[in-house]
Amino acid sequence: MSEHILSSKVYWIIWITLMCLTMVTAAVAFVDLGPFNTVVALVIATFKALLVVLFFMHVKYASEKMTKMVIVSALFWLFLLLFLSLADYGTRYASHP
């Protein structure tokens, strides 16, 4: 069994998508969406990161299942760090100390 070699067309399509999303997210920053500016920017960033991980880093085609488990575990620990800490700091004081 040999390695999965992607067509270079895939990489170019991902590249164009990433470039367009970068321009879109920069343009949206100048539109007043209230609290949704943050949501839109982070959703676009997460989509970009997902494209890089799945295609540029070959995770979509990884034969080794452990790799996916390591990634999911790492994201879970990051979620614990961010979510639990922000829940604590966000509710501990009525306003900042």
Next chain:
Amino acid sequence: MSDSPIAVEEHGPELRHHFASVEQQRDAASLGMWLFLATEIMFFGGLFLAYLVYRMWYYNEFAAGSRSLDITLGTVNTMVLICSSLTVALGVRAAQMGKRMLLVILLVLTLIFGLAFLGIKGVEWYQKYAEHHIPGHSFDASDLAKDYPQLPIDQAHDQIYFSLYFAMTGLHALHMIIGVGIFSFLLFYAWKGRYTPEYHTPVEIGGLYWHFVDIVWIYLFPLLYLIDRKR
């Protein structure tokens, strides 16, 4: 008794004998790199958490600091980094197919993009220096209070914004510098023809590292430059 010799399979020099196959060796190396990247996620995660908590507390100062950054240079730098990720991905593909010259050219392009990113980052840091926005003795954010009168500012809290700005972009730039080092090493051995379709693990896992540093920037860019432009 067992005096029979252990069966020794013939294999090429690219395969270390404690691995069953080239594929297993490659998967093990890639898994090890991902474990390292998992620790890196937590390493940067702490800084991201600090940024989010302080932004929640000192929103005005963070918004003013964020708006003082050069969004054009930030966007161009994001694109430069995405281009470098493309050349890395195509480079790994060239290594998989054993195209030596193509790999060398793509590694050189990656290094050029990487150095361009660091150069633009340097220009941005110099602007912050010229504006007295580097935390410390000569820190002065009175220009921010003038530029954004709708945001009442406590200068001490703006030092926190710029401390985090320099810590996060600085740590990211350090990773870029290490990446440039790794890719110079890869370029040297690619030039000497060490990487073949059977053995190109260093290119593959060096590429994983480069893409990871790109992803960190993909999150730094909206957090530092974008999300506080309006409101």
